[in-house]
Amino acid sequence: MRATFMYGAGDVRVENAPDPALQQPTDAIVRIVRSCICGSDLHPYHNLPVSEQGTPMGHEFIGEVEELGSEVSGLKRGDLVVAPFAWADNTCDFCREGLQTSCRNGGFWAAGGIGGAQAEAIRVPQAQGTLVKLPAGEDSALLPSLLTLSDVYGTGYHAAKKANVNPRTTVTVIGDGAVGLMAVLSAKQLGAERIILMGRHKDRTDLGRDFGATDVVPERGQEGIERVRELTGGDGTHTVLEAVGYMSAYEMAVGVIRPGGVISRVGVPQYEEAPIGILSLFGPNITLTGGPAPVRAYIDELLPGVLEGKVEPGRVFDRTMSLDEVPDGYRAMDQRESLKVLVRP
Amino acid sequence: MRATFMYGAGDVRVENAPDPALQQPTDAIVRIVRSCICGSDLHPYHNLPVSEQGTPMGHEFIGEVEELGSEVSGLKRGDLVVAPFAWADNTCDFCREGLQTSCRNGGFWAAGGIGGAQAEAIRVPQAQGTLVKLPAGEDSALLPSLLTLSDVYGTGYHAAKKANVNPRTTVTVIGDGAVGLMAVLSAKQLGAERIILMGRHKDRTDLGRDFGATDVVPERGQEGIERVRELTGGDGTHTVLEAVGYMSAYEMAVGVIRPGGVISRVGVPQYEEAPIGILSLFGPNITLTGGPAPVRAYIDELLPGVLEGKVEPGRVFDRTMSLDEVPDGYRAMDQRESLKVLVRP
Numbered sequence A, B: 001m002r003a004t005f006m007y008g009a010g011d012v013r014v015e016n017a018p019d020p021a022l023q024q025p026t027d028a029i030v031r032i033v034r035s036c037i038c039g040s041d042l043h044p045y046h047n048l049p050v051s052e053q054g055t056p057m058g059h060e061f062i063g064e065v066e067e068l069g070s071e072v073s074g075l076k077r078g079d080l081v082v083a084p085f086a087w088a089d090n091t092c093d094f095c096r097e098g099l100q101t102s103c104r105n106g107g108f109w110a111a112g113g114i115g116g117a118q119a120e121a122i123r124v125p126q127a128q129g130t131l132v133k134l135p136a137g138e139d140s141a142l143l144p145s146l147l148t149l150s151d152v153y154g155t156g157y158h159a160a161k162k163a164n165v166n167p168r169t170t171v172t173v174i175g176d177g178a179v180g181l182m183a184v185l186s187a188k189q190l191g192a193e194r195i196i197l198m199g200r201h202k203d204r205t206d207l208g209r210d211f212g213a214t215d216v217v218p219e220r221g222q223e224g225i226e227r228v229r230e231l232t233g234g235d236g237t238h239t240v241l242e243a244v245g246y247m248s249a250y251e252m253a254v255g256v257i258r259p260g261g262v263i264s265r266v267g268v269p270q271y272e273e274a275p276i277g278i279l280s281l282f283g284p285n286i287t288l289t290g291g292p293a294p295v296r297a298y299i300d301e302l303l304p305g306v307l308e309g310k311v312e313p314g315r316v317f318d319r320t321m322s323l324d325e326v327p328d329g330y331r332a333m334d335q336r337e338s339l340k341v342l343v344r345p
Helices: A039-047 A143-150 A152-162 A178-189 A202-211 A221-231 A247-256 A278-282 A296-307 A323-334 B039-047 B143-150 B152-162 B178-189 B202-211 B221-231 B247-256 B278-282 B296-307 B323-334
Strands: A002-008 A011-016 A028-036 A061-068 A080-083 A121-124 A170-174 A194-198 A215-217 A237-242 A257-265 A273-275 A287-290 A319-322 A341-344 B002-006 B012-016 B028-036 B061-068 B080-083 B121-124 B170-174 B194-198 B215-217 B237-242 B257-265 B273-275 B287-290 B319-322 B341-344
Touching: A002 A323, A011 A323, A028 A080, A028 A143, A039 A323, A061 A121, A061 A143, A080 A143, A143 A152, A143 A296, A152 A178, A152 A237, A152 A257, A152 A287, A152 A296, A170 A178, A170 A247, A178 A194, A178 A202, A178 A237, A194 A202, A194 A221, A202 A215, A215 A221, A221 A247, A237 A247, A247 A257, A247 A273, A273 A278, A319 A323, A323 A341, B002 B323, B012 B323, B028 B080, B028 B143, B039 B323, B061 B121, B061 B143, B080 B143, B143 B152, B143 B296, B152 B178, B152 B237, B152 B257, B152 B287, B152 B296, B170 B178, B170 B247, B178 B194, B178 B202, B178 B237, B194 B202, B194 B221, B202 B215, B215 B221, B221 B247, B237 B247, B247 B257, B247 B273, B273 B278, B319 B323, B323 B341
Parallel strands: A170 A194, A170 A237, A194 A215, A237 A257, A257 A287, A319 A341, B170 B194, B170 B237, B194 B215, B237 B257, B257 B287, B319 B341
Antiparallel strands: A002 A011, A028 A061, A028 A121, A028 A341, A061 A080, A273 B273, A287 B287, B002 B012, B028 B061, B028 B121, B028 B341, B061 B080
């Protein structure tokens, strides 16, 4: 099959690779119908050390079940399925608590011998717990929106849920990438009436307004903080959904959060140490939460709205490419020519 | 009057000072009946720069109302009252949300022209919002327990409430000082069945067992982390109540928290930067919360249990001193001869 590998920063190649095969009775083999490129794929695109052996890429997909291990039930060949970006048994105590990213028998795509999703096919461990059957066909116009259940929609929703966004909370979303826009959509769904989107790409913030943003702040750093404070009577907002991951975004989050508020991070932190003492989080009783989203926990909740067309998270895809074009897709996203690239293998 | 001032690390003096007088119509003058020395007073005792002008000390007191400004209602001369360690109007939006430490018209004792409570008398700003009348006399045996409502009991309770401790959560309390022991008591009150107390002073951890600790871990650092993990099947506990404030305590908190859990800090952080990235908080979806406790918010809730004798938080006081003995009280607490010193002016 064809599959995508990264050999170092900026070096993405689509190559022939062995077809995946069942290894465990809990595995499935899925033919990829739609995949995509994630904003978080741009981190290794910037800083992956050069290696002889490429790293498989991609962690979001919709596919068709081709083979099933003997212990997988509830699925059959030909089913159209969506997979969360973390595979999980969905039965252990962590999964039952809704924290499938910490599943005792789970893991992540493109790591530990599991392939990536920017490919023609993939082996799915813990298939019964991981895959969710979709009541849709391969030609459905809903596929882009359904694909966002694999990561960005559930990730934006995780940010909003962990921050306890509700009709009484004001919200700042930091970042106008796909996850930031999904955080806007999620905050709106949870009833927030005031949603300030910090982002400076007009086409993206316009989409953010469609998703529910009431204000857009293009300024960054101290200027951006002051602008949000002006918009909120000097106080900042009850919640901040941080969908970038850079230290500058964390600093803005601390700058615009209201005393007693919640900063919820879903942008993968590109730092380990950060201010959390009296001057930043402790003094004003700020709560810091978030992490890799257990999107599996949210699929059942979010799927109906997508199927009914109440929400169109798939609008974050602004370009569709074939598998062989994936390297150009990375370039286009890195250069901000594209918000998010849909891949049709 | 006599009042306590600190002139630099280790330099505590009890001196003559002007009697406090009403300045605002919202003020009251209170004669101090009981005060005490706080673990957090030991931070300046270790590192306060030398100054010509002393810093007033003390932020916990029960007293008798002596004078009232013209705009204070609901109190009268002779009332016995307890004050939270932050004064507040108790009517602004933050106060109504239960965050009196961020009151729009509030502040802290021993700062900004307000005196300290290790004194014979004190001017109380925003007296109507700040002071809570006690249904007890000056000779009540309950005074030590009632005095803990001023800070340590409410602070321990804040840690447990912010961590959402309940009958289904396991708890680690870091620190066997008065606040740590109050965190144990609070976790027990909120229904926690497993409470692991990390502390190495046997007299204190014995009191912690009386308050509800089910396990005591005297080891510290990596050894302490491993011990707690052994006690919890390798997972750590759902919540950690951090009642120390040093970086070593934060590191232990990160080491013993279960994925998806909550670290709640009430020990005043003696650091500003700390690890919060993928390897510490973000990867396992840990929530970090806490801050200066809005103890005013908890007095109404905690007072009945004290009055009924259901809890005896006043057991944290193991020594009683006169005001002139306060310098020796600091020494005794610093040298761990005393857990918490009660002061009778």
